[in-house]
Amino acid sequence: MQKAIKRYFPVFVLPTLIAFTIGFLAPFVLGVYLSFCKFTTVTDAKFIGLSNYAKILGDGDFLHSLWFTALFTIVTVLLINIFAFAVAMLLTKNIKGTNIFRTVFFMPNLIGGIVLGYVWQLLLNGILAHFQKTLTYSSKYGFWGLVILMLWQQVGYMMIIYISGIQNIPGELIEAAQIDGANKVQLLRYVTIPMVMPSITICTFLTLTNGFKLFDQNLALTNGGPDKMSEMLALNIYYTFYGRTGWEGVGQAKAVIFFIIVGVIALIQNKLTTSKEVQQ
Amino acid sequence: MNKKVKHGTLLTVIFTLLSLLYLYPIILVFINSFKKKVYISKAPFEIPTGKMYVGLENYIRGIKQTRLIQAFGWSLFITILSVAVIILCCSMCAWYICRVKTKFTKILYMLCLFAMIVPFQMEMFTLSKIANMLHMGNPWGLVVIYLGFGAGLSVFMFTGFMKSIPLEIEEAAMIDGCTPIQTFFRIVLPIAKPTCVTVTILQAMWIWNDYLLPSLVLDQRKYKTVPMAVQYLKGGYGSVDMGAMMGTLVLAIVPIIIFYLFCQRYIIEGVVAGAVKG
Numbered sequence: 409m410q411k412a413i414k415r416y417f418p419v420f421v422l423p424t425l426i427a428f429t430i431g432f433l434a435p436f437v438l439g440v441y442l443s444f445c446k447f448t449t450v451t452d453a454k455f456i457g458l459s460n461y462a463k464i465l466g467d468g469d470f471l472h473s474l475w476f477t478a479l480f481t482i483v484t485v486l487l488i489n490i491f492a493f494a495v496a497m498l499l500t501k502n503i504k505g506t507n508i509f510r511t512v513f514f515m516p517n518l519i520g521g522i523v524l525g526y527v528w529q530l531l532l533n534g535i536l537a538h539f540q541k542t543l544t545y546s547s548k549y550g551f552w553g554l555v556i557l558m559l560w561q562q563v564g565y566m567m568i569i570y571i572s573g574i575q576n577i578p579g580e581l582i583e584a585a586q587i588d589g590a591n592k593v594q595l596l597r598y599v600t601i602p603m604v605m606p607s608i609t610i611c612t613f614l615t616l617t618n619g620f621k622l623f624d625q626n627l628a629l630t631n632g633g634p635d636k637m638s639e640m641l642a643l644n645i646y647y648t649f650y651g652r653t654g655w656e657g658v659g660q661a662k663a664v665i666f667f668i669i670v671g672v673i674a675l676i677q678n679k680l681t682t683s684k685e686v687q688q
Numbered sequence: 689m690n691k692k693v694k695h696g697t698l699l700t701v702i703f704t705l706l707s708l709l710y711l712y713p714i715i716l717v718f719i720n721s722f723k724k725k726v727y728i729s730k731a732p733f734e735i736p737t738g739k740m741y742v743g744l745e746n747y748i749r750g751i752k753q754t755r756l757i758q759a760f761g762w763s764l765f766i767t768i769l770s771v772a773v774i775i776l777c778c779s780m781c782a783w784y785i786c787r788v789k790t791k792f793t794k795i796l797y798m799l800c801l802f803a804m805i806v807p808f809q810m811e812m813f814t815l816s817k818i819a820n821m822l823h824m825g826n827p828w829g830l831v832v833i834y835l836g837f838g839a840g841l842s843v844f845m846f847t848g849f850m851k852s853i854p855l856e857i858e859e860a861a862m863i864d865g866c867t868p869i870q871t872f873f874r875i876v877l878p879i880a881k882p883t884c885v886t887v888t889i890l891q892a893m894w895i896w897n898d899y900l901l902p903s904l905v906l907d908q909r910k911y912k913t914v915p916m917a918v919q920y921l922k923g924g925y926g927s928v929d930m931g932a933m934m935g936t937l938v939l940a941i942v943p944i945i946i947f948y949l950f951c952q953r954y955i956i957e958g959v960v961a962g963a964v965k966g
Contacts, residue, residue, distance in 0.1 A: 409859055413787050413868045420868075424781040424839050425796070430822065431836020432803050435814035442814065450817040503699045511952055512707040518944050518955070520897030522915040526922075526937055530720065530930075531713045534732035560710070565959065572960045610963045621807050624899050628919070645809045646900075660813060667810040674805045 443661040448653065460661035469636050470662060473644040480551065480640065481619030484558050488615050489608070492563045496570035497600075510571070513564035521561075525628020528557045532629075543630055550630040550638030557625055562618065566611045573607030574600065613677055620670055641666055714941060721746050721938045725931030742931070750935030754917035760943075763913040766827050767896045770834035771888050774842050777835055779884065782846030783876055787858075797847065803840030808900060811837075816904040825907040833905060834895055842887050845962065849883040850876065882961065889958030896944075914940050 413420070438450065443460055447453040464470055495513065499506050516524060532553050533542050543553050577600065585599050601608075623642040626632070632639035632647070639647070645666060648659035720728050722743065723736040734740070751757060785793045819829060853876065861871045877884075899915035906912070912920065918940055921933050948955060 409855075409862055410788050412862065413784060416868045417784070420780040420784040420872075421796075424777045424835065424843070427777070427832050427836035428799070428803075428839045429836070430818065430824075431815065431833040432806075432811065432839070433799070435811040435818055436806060438814040438818070439810055450814065450821075498699060498703075501696070501699070503696045503703070505700050505703065509703045509707055510956070511949075512710055514952075514956060514959075515945065515948060516710075517959075518893060518897075518948050519941055520899065520915045522897075522899045522918050523937055523940050526918065526933060527713050527717050527941075530728070530732055530934075531716055533729065534716075537729075537732075560713070568956055568959055569963045572964075606964075614963070617805075621809075623808075624897075624915070627899075628922075642807070642809050646812070649813050656813065663807075663810045663812070667806055670807050671805050 439660055440664060442657065443664045444657075446657045448656055456657070460657040461665075463658050464662055464665065467658070469639065470644055470648075472637070473639045473641050476547070476551070476638065477620060477622075477641045480554065480622070481616060483555055484562075484619045485612060485615045487555065487559055488562050488566055489611055491559065492566035492611065493570050493604075493608075495563065496567045496574055499567070500571055500574045510564075510568070513567055515564065516561045517565045521622075521624025522628045524557060524561060525625045528553065528560075529629055532556070544633035544638070546634065547637035550633065553629055554622070554625060554638070557629060558619070558622070561625075562615060566615065569607050569611055570604060573604035577603045609678075609682060613674065616673055616677060617670060620673065717934055717937050717941070720930075721934035723931070723934070725929060728930040728934060744935075746931035746935035747939065748935075749929065750921075750932040750939065753929070753932050754920055754936055755912065756914070756917050756936060756939060759912045759914050759917035762827055762911050763896060766830055766834070766902070766913060767892055769827075770831045770838070770895050771892050773831055773835050774838045774891055775884050775887060778839055778842035778887070779846045779877060779880060780872060781839070782843045783850055783872055785843065785847050786850045797843070800840045800843040803837075804844065812900070812904060815901075819905045825905060827906070827911055830902060830905055833901070834891075837901070838891050838894070842891065845887055846880065846883055849880055853879055885954060886958045886961040889955050890962045893955075 442450070442453055444455060444457060445453040446456045446460075499509060519527075529543060532549075536542055536545070536549065541549065543549050581599060581603070582595065585595055590598065621642055622640055623646070626638070626640045626643045627646075630638045632643055636644075636647075641662075645659055645662045648655050648662055716732065719735060720732060723731075723740050723746075724742045725746070727734070727736070727740045731740075736742070781796075785797050815833070819825060819833060822829070824830070824832060857879075858871055858875055861875050862868070866874065897915060898913075899919060902911075902913045903916050903919070906916075908916070918933075918936055921936060922928055
């Protein structure tokens with residue numbers, strides 16, 4: 409059978425392979441190479457070694473955005489997961505209207521980041537206007553504005569995943585614990601949380617990478633203002649490419665660093681949480 | 689028992705209030721879309737009455753300035769075609785990877801896993817240049833790029849499912865004289881339908897809302913997608929026409945919500961299934 413299928417390689421694999429090469433492989437390889445070059449378009453690249461990377465170290469805005477993004481990611485991962493888990497716990501208690509609530513909380517995920525950014529800009533600027541401030545008054549407002557926006561968007565998504573995790577816990581397990589005299593806190597600590605560990609793994613992974621890669625919402629809500637102080641990594645890289653001529657190489661080097669950070673986080677996080685999962 | 693019922697009612701009330709609060713930002717935009725533009729940033733929380741009320745003026749201006757109708761058309765075209773192509777090509781590729789065990793397929797599979805963690809910024813500049821060189825700055829070219837970029841996740845999800853299909857079914861079909869292509873379309877693809885639904889939902893949500901990739905690749909003078917049309921209103925550094933912005937936002941949100949209300953079961957199931965495998 410393997411041989412018969414193999415003959416159909418051009419039909420089965422070639423279309424995807426070509427698109428994958430154009431859309432992913434070639435840009436990636438070229439991107440890594442160009443991070444060591446000086447260029448304005450791809451064709452005039454000149455190899456210059458590590459000096460793009462050296463320039464990054466002196467780029468205060470980039471270091472600020474790195475710090476800003478890291479802080480933002482930590483805050484959102486914690487808050488989103490805590491809220492999503494709490495809401496999921498309550499919504500699995502068989503209360504009336506569960507389906508409607510679930511529908512409402514999930515809805516923001518279907519609306520794109522750009523649209524959401526402008527929706528919240530209206531609301532938050534409206535509230536801040538009472539205090540004669542705007543979202544771009546200081547980076548603090550931008551930071552918490554983005555946190556609120558991300559909470560609003562992602563709690564629903566993570567909640568859905570947690571709900572399915574909680575519903576998959578066998579009823580006997582909870583009953584057995586209750587018969588053994590476990591109280592509510594113990595039940596949560598020793599039964600529910602270990603049993604939904606796979607969901608926790610997935611949700612932390614998703615919120616981590618979403619936080620780190622955030623772009624659209626950042627662009628629409630504050631556009632980095634005031635003076636690049638609320639600029640996150642992805643937006644900083646974007647403006648290095650398209651806002652400063654002659655800095656394309658530096659932008660590409662930043663992108664490589666960005667990729668390495670995201671990759672390392674993904675690997676570490678995967679190792680850490682999967683080791684805590686319960687074997688079923 | 690009585691206490692439990694009361695407890696439940698209290699939670700229902702709390703969640704009802706919370707849901708209303710959750711919907712409030714969208715309701716606020718809706719209210720403001722009927723307001724004269726100078727009042728939108730001055731009095732965003734007031735109901736448009738008397739001289740504030742402008743009827744559908746904001747919507748008309750929004751549609752005209754952004755050419756929103758065309759943007760909708762292109763967004764629909766790009767999303768539907770991309771998802772269809774992704775489903776077809778990636779499921780075929782995934783089956784090949786599952787059934788033909790060579791070094792090549794192993795490497796291809798590893799590359800797909802790898803592609804899932806690479807952030808778009810890493811590819812952004814080079815991809816837009818390559819697309820430009822290959823004259824792919826049109827919706828058709830964009831579909832090819834989406835196939836390439838979406839292949840990672842889709843192939844991964846399809847292989848995850850197809851590994852579990854018993855080999856005997858396919859072997860029986862082949863012995864009965866099916867070619868691999870017939871076997872795939874008559875046996876494998878129908879079995880993999882749940883994965884098709886999941887992949888469709890995840891990819892459609894991503895492609896419909898994607899802003900950065902199309903804005904870099906497409907020739908903006910000719911083609912715009914909905915997120916690009918919204919961002920276009922922001923323009924350079926000039927002041928934003930808040931009226932047109934509100935109208936456009938409402939028009940961008942409403943169709944999605946209607947679509948969501950009709951297909952929410954599939955969407956939520958798709959997200960759960962996608963998360964479990966991802």
